[in-house]
Amino acid sequence: DPNVYYQANYAPFNILHELDANNIDLNLVDTKFQAELAYNPIRDLRLDLVGAVQYDASTQENNVEETSNEAEAYRAMGTSQIRDHNNYLYTDPNDAYALPISILPTGGFYQRTDLKKLSWDAKATANYNHVFNNIHTLNVLGGLDVSNVDREHTWFNGVGMQYERGMTPFYIYQYFKKAQEQNNDYYSLSETHNRTAAFFGTATYSYKQRYNLTGTIRYEGTNRLGHANSARWLPTWNISGSWNAYEEPWFQKVFQQVMTHATIRAS
Structure with missing residues (x-):
């Protein structure tokens, strides 16, 4: 029954009341700007530049009011048995005769979490493609790719926020x-x-x-792998070749309708 109050953590609990007295507010911002440039200085050469900037921010506010079950649990000590078993109460370990007390005599909590991210990335490439005398084909591509990501996370727990007394804090x-x-x-x-x-x-x-003969090389690094160059930078390379046998004049004569394409590759 949603209208009935139950016991949770030795304090009254009702789901409808808890939704009103213990809630979360979220605020989000997400923006991104991107630009692209392309330029052909000569016929067979193309230059490309792509850049983007993105900013994301989110704020989460958890309002735990004084009448919520979460706040009332810090003050629940109606009987000596509840007082002795309520883990939300505090007993001074330096006092052998101390009794459990409430560390939240009034008010609730104001908890806030902020997340921010600012990032940008850029990629520049140069591509040259030319056919010489309809016999030799050369394609060369080179470029660089850089990125930057900054993240910030903050969290704050405001104890003793008195929502019903002008948002004034009280704490011990x-x-x-x-x-x-x-x-x-x-x-x-x-x-x-x-x-x-x-x-x-x-x-x-x-x-x-x-x-066909193809060669590829890549040299990349990140600051997440420490200061040593041997770990921070990772070089990779590859060489491969292929033979398109179906382009040979004799291929169709030998195989006719049995086979239309055949390529041998090695790397």
Whole structure:
């Protein structure tokens, strides 16, 4: 029954009331700008440049009001048995005769999480493609790709926020004392910075579209792999060749309708 109050964490709980007294507000911003440029300085050469900038931000506010079950659980000690078993209460370990007390005598919580990301990336390529005397075909591609990503995460827990008393906070030092003894964070701030760069090139030569030779090289790195150049940078390369046998004059005569295409590749 949604209208009935139950017990949760030794405090009254009703789902409809909890939705009103314990809620989350979200705000999101997502923007991106991108531009592309292309230029042909000569007939067989094409230059391309692509760049983009993106900014994302989100804010999450968790309003735990004083009448919510989550806040009331910090004050639940109606009987001595509840007082002794309620883990939300605090007993001073330095006082052998201390009784459990509430570390949230009034108010609730205002918890906020902020996430931000600013990134940009750019890619530049040059492509040369030319056929010499309808016999030799040469295609060369080279370029670079760089990216930058900065992320920031902040979290804050405002204890003792009195929503029904003009949003004024009230807190006692025992809350922070308990958090320190349990090694709990009261707030946090973290940043990450990702940097990547890659340089690449490929060249393909073809003779009468029959014999093909391709070479590829790529040299990329990132700051996430430490300071050592041996770990930060990763060079890769590849050489491959192929023979399009079906382009040979004798292919159709030998195989006729049995086979229409045949290519042998090696790398």
